[in-house]
Amino acid sequence: MRVHILSIFPDMFPGPLSAGIMARAQRSGLVEIHVHNPRDFATDRHRSVDDAPFGGGPGMVMRPEPLFEAVESLSLPAGSPVLLMSPQGRLFTQRDAERLSRAEMLVLICGRYEGVDDRVATHLTTEEVSVGDYVLTGGELPALTIVDAVVRLLPGALGHGEEALPDDSHTSGLLQYPQYTRPSEYRGWGVPEVLLSGNHQQIAKWRRRAALLKTLERRPDLLRTASLSADDRAYLRGLGWTEA
Ligand code: 9D3
Numbered sequence: 001m002r003v004h005i006l007s008i009f010p011d012m013f014p015g016p017l018s019a020g021i022m023a024r025a026q027r028s029g030l031v032e033i034h035v036h037n038p039r040d041f042a043t044d045r046h047r048s049v050d051d052a053p054f055g056g057g058p059g060m061v062m063r064p065e066p067l068f069e070a071v072e073s074l075s076l077p078a079g080s081p082v083l084l085m086s087p088q089g090r091l092f093t094q095r096d097a098e099r100l101s102r103a104e105m106l107v108l109i110c111g112r113y114e115g116v117d118d119r120v121a122t123h124l125t126t127e128e129v130s131v132g133d134y135v136l137t138g139g140e141l142p143a144l145t146i147v148d149a150v151v152r153l154l155p156g157a158l159g160h161g162e163e164a165l166p167d168d169s170h171t172s173g174l175l176q177y178p179q180y181t182r183p184s185e186y187r188g189w190g191v192p193e194v195l196l197s198g199n200h201q202q203i204a205k206w207r208r209r210a211a212l213l214k215t216l217e218r219r220p221d222l223l224r225t226a227s228l229s230a231d232d233r234a235y236l237r238g239l240g241w242t243e244a
Contacts, residue, residue, distance in 0.1 A: 001103065001154060003033045005143050006070050007110040008049055010035045012140045022148060025157045033147065038066035041073065050113050059114030067120050071107060082107040082125045083146070084116065085139025089128035092146060096129065100146070101153035108146060110139030173226030175219055177210040209235055216241055 005013065013035045017023065025031045038049050043065065050060040071082060081103050100106055109116075109125060121128050131142040151157055180191040194206045212232055215222050216239055223236065224244060233243070 001031045001101075001151075002105045003031060003147055003150075004074050004105070004107045005033065005035045005110065005147070006038055006067060006107070007035060007138075007140050007143070008038055008112055009110075009138070009140055010037050013144065016144050017147070021152055021157060021162070024159075025151050025154060028156070030154050030157055031151050036070050036073075038062075038070050041066040041069035043069075053114070057114075062111060062113055062116040062120070064117040064119045064124075067109060067116070068124055071109075071124055074105075074107065076107065077104050080105045080107065081127065082109070084109045084111065084121050084125040084128045085130075085142040085146075086111055086116065086121070086128045087130055087135065089130040092129040092131050092142075092149075094149070097146070097149040097153055100150045106150070108139075108143040110143050112138040173222055174211045175215045175222070177207040177214070208232070212236055213239065 007013070013033070017026070017033055026033060039047050042049055042063075049063060049066050051063050053059070053061045076082075081100055083106070085108060109120065129142075129146070131145050136142065178192075180195060184191055184196060192206065194202050197203070212223075212235055215226070216236060220241070223241065228236070
């Protein structure tokens, strides 16, 4: 897979992309990540990438030409996803990560300033996404978030012991159960006895119920789409859950 990122702050990318699974995926040739500065595609005397908003108002708006020219300089296969990082976008989900992980080439455009000329969203990008309901200073960290979520899904990106297990959080649709490791007692705090029992059936049952309880407490919205057994439902109803 080849990923192209457009950002007027290209220095924000090498650090996060140079560690761990992202670094290994690039070294092994699973993914190439190219960062382009729209300023290099600006043609006016001052190489400007922004301008005042038509109609007046505070702040600056990213001009369309450098972004169009930058995207059109890439040799994109027809139908390649071109994403605009935007607080006005729909929420990016694990489903999006799975879909994008099947693309040959991917383009992520990072907005800055008060926003991006709307012709970029309407005529250049295929989708507009946000990574959450909080205000950031630009689309760079969202782009890194999306690259991370997509690259780890590429076949071979995760080493042994790193695979997305079928009981992984956002796969089965529940939050993960609590994990513990040595020491079995730390500062007087023990770990659930069942995890030390060696009884794998009891352990699996405890973990399932711990995941259900945590999900009910923190993310009850997830229970509507999680795949739940009759046993799961009975346990949740005992905790006061009502199927909506
Ligand atoms: C204070 C400016 N806001 C006026 C209502 C609008 C605004 C413009 C640009 C708010 C944030 C930004 C910069 N953020 C992004 O470009 C962004 C973002 C985000 O802030 N949160 C979650 N996902 C994303 S994706 C891109």
